[in-house]
Amino acid sequence: MRTLVVVRSLKMGGMERVAVNLADAFADAGHESHLVSFRRVEKPLGPLNPEVKQHHLPLRHVSRLTVLGFLLELFARWVLNPLLKRAVFLGSGIMGGVVFRLWLRRFERRHGKVDRIVFRGQGTFEQVWTFRDRRARYVLENIVRASKPSLSRRLFARCLYQNRHLVAVSEGVAETVRQAIALWRFSPASLETIPNPCPVEDIRQAMLAPEPDIPAEPYIVNVARMVSAKDQALLLRAYAYSGVTMPLVLVGDGCERPNLEALASDLEIAERVVFAGQEENPYPWMHHARLFVLSSRFEGMGIVLFEALACGTPVLSVDCPGGIRAILKGELESSIVVHSEKDLATGIQKAIEDHPPDIDEAWLDDFKSERVAARFLRLPDCSR
Secondary structure (H helix, E strand, C coil): CEEEEEEEECCCCHHHHHHHHHHHHHHHCCCEEEEEEEECCCCCCCCCCCCCEEEECCHHHHHHHCCHHHHHHHHHHHHHHHHHCCCHHHHHHHHHHHHHHHHHHHHHHHHCCCCEEEEECHHHHHCCCCCCCCCEEEEECCCCCCCCCCHHHHHHHHHHCCCCEEEECCHHHHHHHHHHHHHHCCCCCEEEECCCCCCHHHHHHHCCCCCCCCCCCCCEEEECCCCHHHCHHHHHHHHHHHCCCCCEEEECCCCCHHHHHHHHHHCCCHHHEEEEECCCCCHHHHHCCCEEEECCCCECCCHHHHHHHHCCCCEEEECCCECHHHHCCHHHHHHEECCCHHHHHHHHHHHHHCCCCCCCHHHHHHHCHHHHHHHHHHCCCCCC
C-alpha cells in the first residue's frame, strides 16, 4: 500500500516524533511510505528508515500567494479571532485545504494513488480543514477539553471533526471526544482508538549512544517540554519534599525553564537539579536513569513512559487525564500516584528504595510499530 503521513512541522517534539515513527512503521512493514510537512524548521526530525520519502509543502506561503488565501487569513485574524478566539484557522484553512488538494493531485500523478492519508495532530488539520477524503484519518494527539456547550466550539468542531474518520491515541482521549460530541453536537464518520507507535529496537540502539554529559551516579529523570502542561514545577516541589538526595535531571527546554530554575533555587535544591536542555537523542538519558518520572497535568498518550520502559528504566507517573493508563496497566498501575506534591514525593521515595523491577516485554506489545501500522491500514473506507 502507499501511505502518506501529514504533519505541520518536523520540529523536535513528541507529536512530531510519533508522526515520523508512523511513517517509519509503514516502511518497516513493506509499504511505500511518504511523509510531508508544512513548515521548515532549523533542526528537523527525520525518519530512521531510509525508505521513507520526505516532502515539503510550504502551505501557508502558497496559500497567501493566491491573494484570496491572504485576504481570508487577514479577515479571520482581525475580525473572527477577537470574537471567537483561536479562530484564525477558519480563514487560513479554507485555501489551505484547496492548496493541499492540488498538491495531492500532483503528488499522485507522480507517485500513484495513495491508499491511506494520516494527519497527525489537530494543529495539522486545522490548516487544511476544507480538505475531505475518505482515505484520510485525523489523529487526535491530546484530550479535547469540552466542559460545557459552546456555539464557537460547536462551529470549530463541525469544521474539524464533522463526518471525518477520527483516531484517538488513547481511550482517555476518545472518551473526551465522546463528551465533546454530546456537548457540541457533531458526528464524526468514525472514532477509533489506536496508540502511538514506538520503535522499540530503534530506541534500544539509540539509548547506547555515548553521551558524555550524563551524570556518573544514579539519578532521576524527566524528559518533556518545559511548559505548564508538563508541570515540572510539581516535580521540583515533590522532589524537594521527598528529601531524596539522588540528582534530578530535567531533559527538555521551553518557556517555563527560567521559572523552573528560579523555583529550584527557592527550594534550595539547585545543586541537585540538572537542567540538561533539549536533547536530540534523549534515550541515553532515559537508559542510564534510576527512575523516570512524569508529572504532567494531562497526556494524550504519555509515550515517554513507554520509551523509558523500552530503555529498561522503571517509571513513576502522576494520575492525569488522557492515556497514561493505556501504558501503566496491570501490575504497572502501582506506578501511578495522585497528582499532588505529597503523593508524588512519597512515590519517588518508595521507587528509589525498592529494588527496580524487571521490564516485561509484554508491556510493550500494544505499541510496537508493526501492530500500530497494521491497525491504520486495516481501517475501512480507504477508497474515495
